[in-house]
Amino acid sequence: xxxxxxxxxxxxxxxxxxxxxxxxxxxxxxxxxxxxxxxxxxxxxxxxxxxxxxxxxxxxxxxxxxxxxxxxxxxxxxxxxxxxxxxxxxxxxxxxxxxxxxxxxxxxxxxxxxxxxxxxxxxxxxxxxxxxxxx
Numbered sequence: 001x002x003x004x005x006x007x008x009x010x011x012x013x014x015x016x017x018x019x020x021x022x023x024x025x026x027x028x029x030x031x032x033x034x035x036x037x038x039x040x041x042x043x044x045x046x047x048x049x050x051x052x053x054x055x056x057x058x059x060x061x062x063x064x065x066x067x068x069x070x071x072x073x074x075x076x077x078x079x080x081x082x083x084x085x086x087x088x089x090x091x092x093x094x095x096x097x098x099x100x101x102x103x104x105x106x107x108x109x110x111x112x113x114x115x116x117x118x119x120x121x122x123x124x125x126x127x128x129x130x131x132x133x134x135x
Contacts, residue, residue, distance in 0.1 A: 001030075004092040006081055014065065017076045021045060021063040023092065030095035037087045044079040048072050066112055 009016045024038035046054040049068050055061050
């Protein structure tokens with residue numbers, strides 16, 4: 001079982017927001033976030049960066065924060081935490097092994113990847129499912 005503490009996630013805010021957003025749009029049955037709460041999190045974060053309504057097709061429900069700013073990120077972070085707190089969830093848990101990427105990065109994602117590599121030139125310190133750290 002994997003878990004993520006809302007108050008001490010051990011990752012940068014951007015990574016946390018994108019990770020929780022991805023969990024909320026996944027089909028994971030073992031995720032301890034009820035479907036209505038998952039939808040509320042995604043829809044609220046979507047509204048911070050878009051003027052149109054959130055997509056209804058699952059494969060289109062992807063949060064794109066490339067055009068947001070620090071205020072957008074803070075708003076998403078607070079929305080996620082407050083919605084989960086209201087639902088009585090302090091730690092997100094799920095049971096699913098990490099999977100390999102299904103596709104390589106798109107050219108549109110390359111600027112974000114380049115920015116992240118400038119921020120973290122040594123590579124991220126990613127926790128693996130066995131509880132250790134990646135080298």
